[in-house]
Amino acid sequence: MQRLTGFLRDVSREMKKVSWPKRKELTRYTIxxxxxxxxxxxxxxxxDLGISELLRAVIK
Known part of the structure; x- marks a missing residue:
């Protein structure tokens, strides 16, 4: 149980160090x-259309 608590504490500490994108950056990246x-x-x-037509032409 102590290992899990320590892990979650470390994760929380690291997440505070993350540089999250601003709303404008996030919108630009999403677009x-x-x-x-x-x-x-x-x-x-x-x-896919080209290959399909090619195969149709070869089969006929």
């Missing part, structure tokens, strides 16, 4: 991540 995910998703969707 960047969502935009990147959307672009990658569209890219793979286009690649």
């Amino acid at each position: 960047t991540v969502i935009t990147t995910v959307a672009i990658v998703a569209v890219f793979f969707w286009i690649v």
